[in-house]
Amino acid sequence: MGMALGMYIGAARAFPGRLTPASNELEKTEDLTPAQFRGGFGMRMPAPPVFIPRPPVVRPPVVRPPTPRVRIPSVVRPPIAGRPGLNWRLPGLRAVGATGRTAATQVRPRPGLTGLAARIPRTGLIGRGNRTAVRAPRVGIIRPADGRGVFRNRVGVTRSVVGYGRVLTTRGVRKFALPASRGAKQGGRLSKAANDNVPPGNGKDGQGMNSLPGVKITGVGERFLISGRQGALSAAIHKGASDLLRQRDRVAAARLLRGIRTNAYLYKKGYDRAPFAINRPIKRIVSGSARGFVRIVDNPTRAAGGFIMRERDLFHRSGRRLTAAELKEKFALNFTPKKIVDVKLPPGTNLILGYAAGVKGWGSGGGRQYFIDSRFSEREFRKIFAVRDGADL
């Protein structure tokens, strides 16, 4: 019997596909006809399978040395020489494990590197059980391709290039400005879908927003866009974001981003030059029975337009009315105004209130202005504007 069992085991090893219990052909005996059953394989019915348990493997316990932990300094670093205003703070790291769970941890120093590079986690695909601590969403995975565009890392944290090679990023309610090169150093992969919303541009004027060199920035839950041509605006963001980074001013940061968003909204309407100062308050309001709005124009036949102001803002604090040149400077106009147009807004008109941004060659700005953000039929729109007789500037 033992010998027969040994022969069977040997045959099972030699023909595993036919004699193993997992073979379906032998298990489905009821479905076979007697002729098929007898002559199917040309041999007699095999013995029932035998389960041979494996002896348990006893492994010695692995004693691993404790992982050295590096405490990340929470101090604000001094500005790096040659880059005034640069001042960044390594954010606390949170790691995402391979299973998707989030756990707070720190990053072990990378061997062979010193300084900042040693504390920046290496990025890339993470294998199972391999370096789960390096997938840090706060540090991000970002690679600017051509110096502009939206870049989003794999875990959904968005950073944006805001000009001058700077990256604007958001962590909680705080805003950070980092050089794009540093972001690139941190980065590994760029999500292919991250740049889908970036308009392709050939840089020519007059082709619509799809061809203008724009920078599309994505904030927390919102998208906004500024023009790549807005050098002054980019510089303001550059400086402002760096300042906010240093001062950690939440209110100013929110104001800055609101200004960027508003100008980006108007960029879609064709205003390449930022109409609103981003370091001043901007509000969206709805007009009631609004009176006292005017518009100043150079040609009475072109009375209609999107930007209006309060009539009292045409006056100096001393009571005298500002001259045409002063108004041009105050509201950053590209023409010298000659006429005042009365504006009668229908109740419920959406307005954007802000302060005129300075435009090189036009004026320094600073005047309070409103943008009509409602759509009207042509008939309604014509009714809004009425040239005031005898009100020359």
Added chain:
Amino acid sequence: MKRKKDNKIKTIKIETSTAIKLAISLFYEDHSDLVIDEMPLANFLQRGGVDLNNADLVVILDEYIVITNGINTGDFGAYAFDRLGKFKWVFSNPYDSPIHTIESQSTGQIKITLQSGLVLLLDGEGRLLRKLEDR
């Protein structure tokens, strides 16, 4: 159009769509029953994407009639047809603002002002040449 007994025009009230149809009939020399491609004119325009009931502006420029889309359509483009009712060009407005005025220039260009104040210059084929900001 209502006339009083003294034959003086007191008031004229025309709905927008009626005005547009009136302008079209004037342009086509009162051939309001003009049939193009075996279709009435209104159907022909509608086939080209122009909804006369939603159009906001109709401007007659020398040899063309330009019809804009209304604010309800969400697309603030313009369509031009010649006197034979033949579709000439379409201007696809890339900016998020309805068209306010359309004027022809002596140079043959077409100047379009948007409600946002933006001024666009088109060539005779409806292609965008320049964009001027206006505050």
